Amino acid sequence: MDDRARRAARRVGLLVIAVVLFAAGCSGGGDGGDGDGVPDTTDKASPGAVRLPEPHMAFDYQIGDPYRPPKGVRAVSRDRTAPPAPGLYNICYVNAFQAQPDATAWWQKNHPDLLLRKNGGADGPLVIDEDWDEALFDVSTPAKRERLARVVGEWIDGCAASGFQAVEADNLDSHERSGGRLTPEHDLAFARLLIDRAHAAGLAIGQKNAAELAGRGKGIGFDFAIAEECGQYDECEVYAEAFENRVFDVEYEAAGLAAACRAYGGTLSIVLRDKDVRPAGEAGHRRRTC
Secondary structure, eight states: OOHHHHHHHHHHHHHHHHHHHHHHHHHTOOOOOSSSSOOOOTTTOOOTTOOOOOTTOOEEEESSSOOOOOTTOOEEEEETTSOOOTTSEEEEEEEOSBOOGGGHHHHHHHOGGGBOBTTSSSSSOBOEETTTTEEBBOOSSHHHHHHHHHHHHHHHHHHHHHTOSEEEEEOTTGGGGTTTSSOHHHHHHHHHHHHHHHHHTTOEEEEESOGGGHHHHHHHTOOEEEEESTTTTTOHHHHHHHTTTOEEEEEOSHHHHHHHHHHHTTTSEEEEEOTTOOOTTSTTOOEEOO
16 A cells, blocks of 8 residues: 555544544553553653753754754754754654665664565565555564664664754554554554653654644654654644644645644744755755645
8 A cells, every 4th residue: 555545545534533632642552562562651751851852943854964954944854874963953764664775675684684585484475565665674673672672772862862852763663564464552662661761861752744643652752753754644643732832844745834834833843845855955855834
């Protein structure tokens, strides 16, 4: 199923979620899980020295190549290999649940059993996110989650050492592309480990996408959200309620930008970018705000 179809399917449940989200956030979700899943930590997330982003910070999304932020921008998201922008609130992009295409060979060589396989073994065909050619991490057991967290945790520590203030943990919705091999509970349990690691390093951490998990994500300790096309797919309200307007929304279509700005232009951080997030000055670069 492509990304557009996945998002359309999710919207069926979002109308109900929007009604009950406040109660779900107060109860930590209350879904039980699979026995090795997510503890109820509704009020546990107290980052202390962690600096949370402010609602409605002017924002730029630069997870491609970095470039000088436009005038007035106060927050920027950049890849973990890029330097933070001086004087701004810097969010460090980490592909936390899937392998970057150019890193698959490294994972195959060093941790082959930590990549999700179609046959459940350690050497079968990989389960791939076809949209981005990314192999999914196998977060299905506590032991594998712990091992994966050690690797991803080093990346998070690197973000802190580089001077970032926060982490963007991409692909919380990897279970949707797993062919039923992973569940939301598996992804949330792994997310809990990453949240603890980020907070220990003095970083805030943002939930990336998975609007239907916003209440539970907040309950396990995510501090804010980065949503792709919540205006386009009518998901902004879910994130806004769960994270008290600490939401960075990246739109890729003019209609989505218009919808997001119309409803949340004065409360959320909203930006339109080209889908390849090209740097300023490169052909195809596009950036607009409300």
